[in-house]
Structures are given as structure tokens and as C-alpha cells.
Amino acid sequence: MKTLEYSYETSAGSGSGIREFDEPSTEVTFKIMGNSGNGAKVIEDEVVQINVKWDDFEESFELHNKSK
Known part of the structure; x- marks a missing residue:
């Protein structure tokens, strides 16, 4: 792997x-x-969208609060 790119929303x-x-x-x-200077936090039950690219590959997935 030469390059790892990520993004989240x-x-x-x-x-x-x-x-x-x-x-x-x-x-x-x-x-x-x-x-973050404002200390922003994610809502407890929010689903976070993640995108990851490495070399010629790409994957998207969601993060969920496992206690829910």
C-alpha cells in the first residue's frame, strides 16, 4: 500500500x-x-458513513453504536 485515503460524514x-x-x-x-476547536460530538445513535481508498481499491461502510 502506497496511499491510504479516507473520508467520513x-x-x-x-x-x-x-x-x-x-x-x-x-x-x-x-x-x-x-x-476540532468547537468540540463537536456525534449524536449517540447516529450512523457514520466511512469511505476508504488504498491504491486501486475502495470500500465504503457504516459505523453504528454497538450499545444500541
Whole structure:
């Protein structure tokens, strides 16, 4: 994997990012740390739409609150 792109959408806003790799990544988990100045939070029962692209592949999925 040389390039990892992601985007997400919530009622509080949306975001995206790109990570580029010079050599194959050994990471299997990626964390996104936000720095929102307004402290916006996602509604408890909201479904978050996620889109991920890596090299020539693409996947979309939804995140649901597992306690619901």
C-alpha cells in the first residue's frame, strides 16, 4: 500500500485525510485524532458513513453504536 485515503460524514461535520507510505506499512490499525476547536460530538445513535481508498481499491461502510 502506497496511499491510504479516507473520508467520513456525520451530522457534526465531515473530514478526510491522506497518508502516503515510502515503504510497505506494518501498521494494521490507523487512528485519526481530531483537533476540532468547537468540540463537536456525534449524536449517540447516529450512523457514520466511512469511505476508504488504498491504491486501486475502495470500500465504503457504516459505523453504528454497538450499545444500541
